[in-house]
Amino acid sequence: MTKSKVFLLILLSFIGGIFWHSFITSAPQLRGGSFIFGIFVLIWNCYKWRQGKIKVAGLVLAFCILSFGGGLWRASSAFDNRDNSALRNFDGKEKMIFIGKVAAEPDIRIDFSQYALDITESTTPELKNNGRILIKTGLYPKYNYGDTLKISGKVETPENFSDFNYQNYLAKDGIFLISRYPEINLLNKSKNREFHGLLLTVKNSFINQINNILPEPQSSFLAALLVGARRSLPANLVESFKKTGTSHIVAISGYNISIIGIMIFNILSFLLLPRRSIFWFTGMVIFLFVIIAGAEASVVRAAIMGTLLLVSKREGRFYNVANAIILAGAVMLFFNPFLLRYDAGFQLSFLATLGLFYLSPYFEILFIKLPNIFSFRSNLAATLSAQLATLPVIIFSFGQFSALSVPANILILPAIPPTMLFGFLAATVSFISIKLGIFLGMIAWFLLSYQIWVVKFLSLLS
Helix, strand or coil, X not given: CCHHHHHHHHHHHHHHHHHHHHHHCCCHHHHXXXXXXXXXXXXXXXXXXXXXXXXXXXXXXXXXXHHHHHHHHHHHHHHHHHHCCCCCCCCCCCCEEEEEEECCCCEECCCCEEEEEEEEEECCCCCCCCCEEEEEECCCCCCCCCCEEEEEECCECCCCEXXXXXXXXXXXXXXXXXXXXXXXXEEECCCCCCHHHHHHHHHHHHHHHHHHHCCCCHHHHHHHHHHCCHHHCCHHHHHHHHHCCCHXXXXXXXXXXXXXXXXXXXXXXXXXXXXXXXXXXXXXXXXHHHXXXXXXXXXXXXXXXXXXXXXXXXXXXXXHHHHHHHHHHHHHHHHCCCHHHHCHHHHHHHHHHHHHHHCHHHHHHHCCCCCXXXXXXXXXXXXXXXXXXXXXXXXXXXXXXXXXXXXXXXXXXXXXXXXXXXXXXXXXXXXXXXXXXHHHHHHHHHHHHHHHHHHHHHHHHC
């Protein structure tokens, strides 16, 4: 057994431990027993080693058991901290006053806004420096990342939906309480001097420029593609995406980043450009995507997965890159075990990357007789690979799967890279010349209109 395979088994055992506790909730006896049993197996194999009867499989088994126990321990510690939090079952019966700082990008919906606040001062001891509170309020006035707000109102524990555990979804971000439509006073307006604040300023500027050069719904669609601002998409278009299984296109995950990266790689390879130059160009595209999307944690995770896939295309080292993908996922889960069950973006990123890596070569062989004009065969293989790998998550998380998703993705995905390219150029140039931005935006408008037409037409057949 090679070192690469041993390392992979140990990583998968750790992820398996987190998976077990996330869905089944392991008892303390199982967690302790796995460590004791793993140590026993390790000692037994060390004893055999001294007798000259060592077997590599026994040592690998011992380390896999210990790694599985480590995954159980890490997941249980995170879930226990959540369950034992002073805010977990806290309900404010009376009106409360507290001061907090907007700690994440504001979530602007069609008819309301949401802000995640880190509490810095409070008349209630349980609230001070103890997790985050989600503030739900109207669209105006608007507040920005880093603003300091004074809140007066009641707080409550989030309520779960019949088919969605909203409490755990918020808990993965350290949010345990909600305050609905409280009285808000702005104490200190952020000057966006922090790095993340500057990135969000860039993101908002891009959205404004997109709105200046394109009409709706093309502007909202392009904003969702470039910076992940999917909240402004019209409800009927969102429903069409769901019916045709193309919602991932406007979701920040490794799914769309990987697909886009592979398609750019394939198209440039078709043009016979040097592989090294293609790799660095595609990597720069992914880097720019991260910057203009505000470098949110979900975007960075997706970019890591997409970049690792590009490395595999460049190096062709199967096991090394596969281990790197699994290692990246294990490290992310070590810092936040909630991602495995409660973050669909992480699930799509992880599975789509693995699907593109493991399944795409087989589809390439299956479709060997198809023409590869403009990388049609390669893009079809990539689309089907990602679709098949993420199918369980799509059905489990969204409760539906459309038989039209394959043709819809085949028709739409090839247009995504040029759409993002011309959309990005148009928005950038519009900072200098709005007329030139509008001219370049016409190309993006045509591509966006084509994709919207495909989605809406196929949704009628769904």
